[in-house]
Amino acid sequence: MAVPKVMGTEVEYGITVKGDPDFDPISSCVLLVNAYREDQAGDILWDYDQENPLADARGFQVDGEKYTPNQQENIARNKTLMNGARYYVDHAHPEYSCPEVTNVRELVIHEKAGERILEASRREANALLPPGAQLLIYKNNSDRKGNSYGSHENYLMDRRTPFKQIVEHLLPFFVSRQIYCGAGKVGSENRGHPVDYQISQRADFFETEVALDTMVKRPIINTRDEPHADREKYRRLHVIVGDANLSEYTIYLRNGVTALILSMIEDGAIKKSLSLRDPVKAIKEASHDPSCRVRLQLDDGKKVSAVELQKEFLEMALAYTSSRSLDVVTKDVIVRWQHVLECLARDPMELHEKIDWVMKKAMIESFMERKQLDWDSPQVGMLDLQYHDLRPDKGLYYLLERQGRAERIVTDEEIAAAVHNPPRDTRAYFRGECLRRYGSAVFGVNWDAISFGVNGEPIKRILMAEPLKGTKVYVEDLLTSSPTAAELVRNLRT
Amino acid sequence: MRHQNTTRRLANHADADCFAVFAASDSTQKQVPRKGDSDEQSGEGGGPQKLAKRGKELKESMDALVDEIDEVLEENAEEFVKNYVQRGGE
Numbered sequence: 158m159a160v161p162k163v164m165g166t167e168v169e170y171g172i173t174v175k176g177d178p179d180f181d182p183i184s185s186c187v188l189l190v191n192a193y194r195e196d197q198a199g200d201i202l203w204d205y206d207q208e209n210p211l212a213d214a215r216g217f218q219v220d221g222e223k224y225t226p227n228q229q230e231n232i233a234r235n236k237t238l239m240n241g242a243r244y245y246v247d248h249a250h251p252e253y254s255c256p257e258v259t260n261v262r263e264l265v266i267h268e269k270a271g272e273r274i275l276e277a278s279r280r281e282a283n284a285l286l287p288p289g290a291q292l293l294i295y296k297n298n299s300d301r302k303g304n305s306y307g308s309h310e311n312y313l314m315d316r317r318t319p320f321k322q323i324v325e326h327l328l329p330f331f332v333s334r335q336i337y338c339g340a341g342k343v344g345s346e347n348r349g350h351p352v353d354y355q356i357s358q359r360a361d362f363f364e365t366e367v368a369l370d371t372m373v374k375r376p377i378i379n380t381r382d383e384p385h386a387d388r389e390k391y392r393r394l395h396v397i398v399g400d401a402n403l404s405e406y407t408i409y410l411r412n413g414v415t416a417l418i419l420s421m422i423e424d425g426a427i428k429k430s431l432s433l434r435d436p437v438k439a440i441k442e443a444s445h446d447p448s449c450r451v452r453l454q455l456d457d458g459k460k461v462s463a464v465e466l467q468k469e470f471l472e473m474a475l476a477y478t479s480s481r482s483l484d485v486v487t488k489d490v491i492v493r494w495q496h497v498l499e500c501l502a503r504d505p506m507e508l509h510e511k512i513d514w515v516m517k518k519a520m521i522e523s524f525m526e527r528k529q530l531d532w533d534s535p536q537v538g539m540l541d542l543q544y545h546d547l548r549p550d551k552g553l554y555y556l557l558e559r560q561g562r563a564e565r566i567v568t569d570e571e572i573a574a575a576v577h578n579p580p581r582d583t584r585a586y587f588r589g590e591c592l593r594r595y596g597s598a599v600f601g602v603n604w605d606a607i608s609f610g611v612n613g614e615p616i617k618r619i620l621m622a623e624p625l626k627g628t629k630v631y632v633e634d635l636l637t638s639s640p641t642a643a644e645l646v647r648n649l650r651t
Numbered sequence: 652m653r654h655q656n657t658t659r660r661l662a663n664h665a666d667a668d669c670f671a672v673f674a675a676s677d678s679t680q681k682q683v684p685r686k687g688d689s690d691e692q693s694g695e696g697g698g699p700q701k702l703a704k705r706g707k708e709l710k711e712s713m714d715a716l717v718d719e720i721d722e723v724l725e726e727n728a729e730e731f732v733k734n735y736v737q738r739g740g741e
Contacts, residue, residue, distance in 0.1 A: 169740045178734045249738035301732075306740030371741035397741065509709070523713035524720060539728035540720070542735055551723050560716065 159420035160391065163313040163583060163624040164412055165257050166268050168401050169250040169306040170275060171295035171545070174286070182249035185292060187233055188285065189251050193278035195239055195577075196596075202228065203235035203245065204618075207385070207603035213369045214320045214382040214392060237602040239593045240578055241585030242267070244274060250306050251275060251294065256585030257604070257624050260486045261413035263580050265405050266567045270575035272296060272403075276547045277576075296401045297545035298358040301538065303346045305362045307371060308401035312394045312416055313386065313624055318423045323394065324367055324378050326422050329431040329455075330415075330470060331377055331398045332440045333463035335360060336449050336505070337497045338411040340400035341514030343521070343532060343541040345445065352445045353532035354521070356514045358400045360444030366436055371397050377436055385604035387622040394419065398440075403545065403554035405566040406511040410497065413490035417474055426477040431469055432456040447518060449501050464501045471495060510564045516557055517544050584627030590636055591645075598642030611643045619649065 172189065174180035205226075211219045226234065234246040241256030253271035258264045279294050286292060299305045314323070339356035349361040368376035379397045386393065396415065402408045421427055432455065433439045439453040443463040452460035461469075471494060478491065500507040509519040521540050524530070530537055546552035557563045579589030584605075591607055592599055600610040601618075608618035621627050639645035725731050 171735070171737050173735055173737075175731070182738060248740050250740045295735075300735050300737040302736055304737045304739045306737060309741075372739055375741075519713065520716065520720070523710075524717050527714065527717045535729035535732055536724070538732040539725055542732060543723075543725060551725075553720065553723075556719060556723065557716075560719065562712075562716065 159423035160313055160315045161259060161625060162416035162420060163257050163259055164261070164264055164416060165255050165311050166264065166412070167252055167254040167307070167309040167311070168268070168271060168296060169247055169252045169298075169308065170401075170547075171297055171300065171306065172249075172251055173293050173295075175291040175293055176289045180290075183246065185282075186246040186249065186251045189275075189278050189282045189292065189294075190236055190244055190246055191233065192281035192285070193236060193238075193244060193274060194281070195592075200232040201235075201237055201592075201596075201599050202231050202601035203237070203243070204601040204603035204606055204608065205231070207606050209383050210381055211369070212382040214380040215367075216320075219369055237588070237592060238274070239589050239596075240267070240270065240575055241580065241583075241589035242271065242274070243602075243604075244271075244278075256579050256589065257583040258580045258585075259582050259625070260484070261409055261416060261490060262486050262567065264412050265408050266571045266575045267580065268408055269405065269567065269572045272547055273572060273576050276549070279547065294547040295542065295545040296403060296547060297340065297542070298401050299342060299346060299362075301342065301344060301346060301541070305346075305359060305375075307359075307397055308399055310396040310399055310412055310415065312396070312419050314392045314394050314419060315423050316384075316388070316390055316392050318392075320380070320392075323419075323422055325430070325432060326418070326427045327378055328366060328436045329433050329466055330418055331396075332433060332436050332443060332453070333466035333470075334411070334414065335398075335400075335440070335444055336463045336467065336501055337414075337494075337508075337512050338399055338402065338407060339444065339512075339514035340402055340407075340545075341517035341541075343537055349441060350445060354447055354518055355444045356447060356449075357440075357444040359398065360440045363398065363437055363440055377440060386624050391624075400513070401545070402513050403552075404511065404513045404516060404563055406493070406564045407513045409566045410490065410494060410512075413486070414470075414494050417478075417487060417490065418470060421474060421477050424477070427470075427473055429469060429473065430456070431466060434458075447505065447514070449505050464498055467494075467498050468502075471498060510557075510562050513554075516554070516563065517541065520544070520553065520557065581629040582625070584621040584624050586629050587621065587627030587632050590632070591642075594636060594639075595642035595645060609642050609646055611641075611646055614646075617646050617649075 172182055172185055211221050213219055236244045238244055243254040245252055255267035255271055275294050279292055283292050298308055335357045340358045342355050342358045345352050345361055347361040362375050363377050364374045365376045367378045369380045377398050379395045381395045384391045384393045434454045434456050442451050449464050452462055454460050505515055508515040544553040549555050579585040588607055598609050598611050600608045600616050605621045606618050608616050610616050639648050
């Protein structure tokens with residue numbers, strides 16, 4: 158029986174300073190992240206003791222040096238928020254890791270809340286810049302000059318499911334899912350075949366099928382084995398193949414369908430082998446074809462389109478779910494998935510209000526037609542970039558949304574609430590509420606731990622190895638009966 | 652890191668405590684998706700005429716969009732795009 162698909166996303170944003178081409182990205186990121194202030198008091202460490210990015214899911218430990226910043230640098234680069242998220246500086250990018258959620262609707266709410274948090278801190282940070290300079294943030298994955306940064310998804314999985322089985326089924330799934338997950342990009346990069354426009358921001362950067370690395374020779378399947386939970390029971394599948402999406406509908410399908418497929422893998426419900434002969438080649442072929450007609454070669458020599466591959470997965474999903482009682486969100490995901498595949502088979506442009514890459518393409522083509530522009534015009538490149546701009550008045554995705562040209566999944570009120578409040582049904586609730594209630598006494602945080610320093614006593618670390626504990630139902634009595642951190646720690650002991 | 656040794660020493664103790672606290676109950680909450688503006692049911696297949704009409708409407712609507720974009724698009728697009736250089740990440 159598949160484990161509940163607790164999930165979250167980590168988005169690395171692009172950052173630049175208009176009016177200062179010599180800007181330093183790292184200090185700009187530090188400025189940005191520290192410009193975001195919540196009421197919580199105190200400087201809180203990110204607890205690197207709990208991290209192990211060098212463990213490989215194939216069962217070995219890779220040599221290398223684990224990054225552990227000094228205390229001052231740690232505090233300057235890491236913020237844990239009252240909504241349970243981590244907002245921090247990762248290399249030369251600001252990154253937002255949303256709190257753990259139990260369903261994809263909540264995921265959309267919390268990923269979108271991240272955009273608002275970045276934008277709020279951008280406005281604050283701008284006030285500190287010299288006149289004429291303006292800090293700008295983009296939710297995208299490429300500068301179109303060969304540099305890519307990631308947007309990662311995380312899903313809780315059953316440790317008993319062999320990793321090999323996950324790899325076998327996910328390769329064709331990931332290669333084909335981009336037709337409804339892509340954020341769209343003008344041109345190609347990384348020595349890719351020249352194209353006017355392609356479906357994915359990221360496809361050009363994948364160079365191998367399976368590996369631990371995420372920065373060089375990027376793999377379609379990442380093997381990082383860092384569960385941030387009970388490692389005997391769980392793995393955290395770290396998905397690096399996706400794009401940073403703005404469209405709620407696209408985020409919803411991206412994580413919703415993937416979570417369903419992962420449950421099916423755990424339950425042995427993927428009966429057909431759909432292995433591709435060359436997944437690395439196929440992911441680029443599919444991305445480079447906005448008509449979604451290109452045929453990809455399977456291991457058995459047959460050729461199928463990405464839409465047909467997805468239809469095979471859909472058929473198996475319908476069979477899998479027919480004998481199960483489904484929650485409303487999963488039911489809704491399946492209905493929309495089916496609808497999107499039908500549109501893609503007929504004419505992908507029908508999805509011009511739903512799927513990012515189609516929304517962007519329709520917008521650019523209308524502009525090009527009216528202005529008599531070519532794909533290599535600078536204005537077209539500007540449209541591509543500005544689609545991802547986080548400024549509500551300038552960002553072109555937000556323009557589409559304001560004009561009712563972007564189908565919504567959640568409401569503005571829900572997103573606004575998630576800026577300040579954690580999900581109630583995962584351990585993120587305990588993390589967030591501890592920060593809200595006892596912020597000044599919190600010493601350090603990681604996904605599966607929170608530690609307190611009270612009254613000069615030794616630091617007490619509380620481990621949260623179960624992502625579905627620490628929920629409101631579990632801890633509300635504890636929190637209300639503990640007006641101070643000292644009492645919380647005492648109540649935990651008894 | 653501050654108090655690293657004491658932190659380590661206390662980890663096991665804290666874990667045992669945490670288990671007792673977090674084993675109190677076992678229920679999860681489900682979220683209900685909002686109904687309303689989804690157009691899943693609008694799959695009007697239609698003949699070529701209907702498709703042409705829809706295409707025309709789409710074009711008119713996109714023309715209106717272009718006007719809006721004109722107002723917000725960054726000036727000096729060439730320089731702006733050229734200056735947008737990022738370091739690789741992840």
